[in-house]
Amino acid sequence: MLQKLPYRLLLISLEPSNRHILHKRISDRFKKMLDQDLLINEVKKIRKKWNLNLNLPSMKCIGYRQTWEYIDGLIDRNTLKEKSIIATRQLAKQQLTWLRNMNEKITIDCLEKNCVQKILNLIKDIF
Template sequence: MRTPPVIAVVGPTGSGKSDLAVSLALRLGGEVINADAMQFYRGMDIGTAKITAAERRGVPHHLLDTLDITQEASVSDFQVQARELIADIHGRGRRAILAGGSGLYVRAALDVLEFPGTDPAVRTRLEAELAARGSSAMLEKLRAVDPVSAGRLSDARRIIRALEVHEFTGRPFSSFMPRREYFQPAVQVGLEVDRVLLRERLATRVHAMVDRGLLEEVRRLDALGLRNGKTASRALGYSQFLKVIDGVATVEHAAEETIVATRQFARRQLTWFRADPRIQWMGWQDPDLVEKAAARCI
């Protein structure tokens, strides 16, 4: 029998990916695999808009609440876990449905994509060199061995990663860039949004998070080591509300900063997903969205 395609529901934050994924799972007999990097973290519920048990409507969800906040999310680990889950779900005669806005994680599950290994000793030495010489010097060092990556990267953390990969593998980091080639049959459904309405929705959602207790959630996670988490501490809303705990921002100011950062993130997500010509875009408020999406996923 033909193996059914993996389904991926993608789009910007706040566009309704989780709801559509659940509806498709109910329609097609599927299970949902989370592809939102921040929803891996236990306890980060309000600020990540993590789907609740009631909202899952009985549909099994995978890769939610798999990490402590002090652990670092790994796209290569996710690739292994997601592909094992896809094989298991399809092996049981059900449909695997990825849902999330972390573009690289979606591609890691769907595309032919090789991840280079890591060397903690090399990483530590390069980080010490960064502290001593600064990011500009490290970027020039990268330019000498991998000008393609040097032209693309500005974030110090990613510059160090590119240098580590070159030293560890002998290959430029740019040689590991993904190709738009599916690892196995797949269908990507993208949620087309009205940008003005999305801006309003994101602001409303942040204020609702505050009302639901976002500050208290951040305070509780801070006591558990949130600031020590390289990935979790950078999550939208959490970094802003840590400033409230530190007494350097008001709740109102932190909420506005979160709204601005979330809107910027949504624009970056749209840019990322728009670059993939394989995505089939559908109106996020189309009353026949579920039926139309399901028809594309057969």
């Protein structure tokens, strides 16, 4: 049996109004991570520390599998980038679909410049 929570919940969904901007941001973010070798260094460190293989659920995380393949020389750096960006875009699409099917949520366009202020005003007005 579910107990009623002793506080009020506010379900806010941050959803971009422009998918093209979302895709560009995903691409830019991943390229930046790749330029700084962040993901490559991370995967190298965890491979060195733990006995891992590509069949483990943890290696199904976006970017990990692709980086593993890159480190092992199975794919080149450009393929690592492209496969990871595509996988991230697919995940974002799934998440947005899931969010859009949620009832009783307040949707805020996360691309609006005043997004944070809208959220703060909403909280202030409701509580």
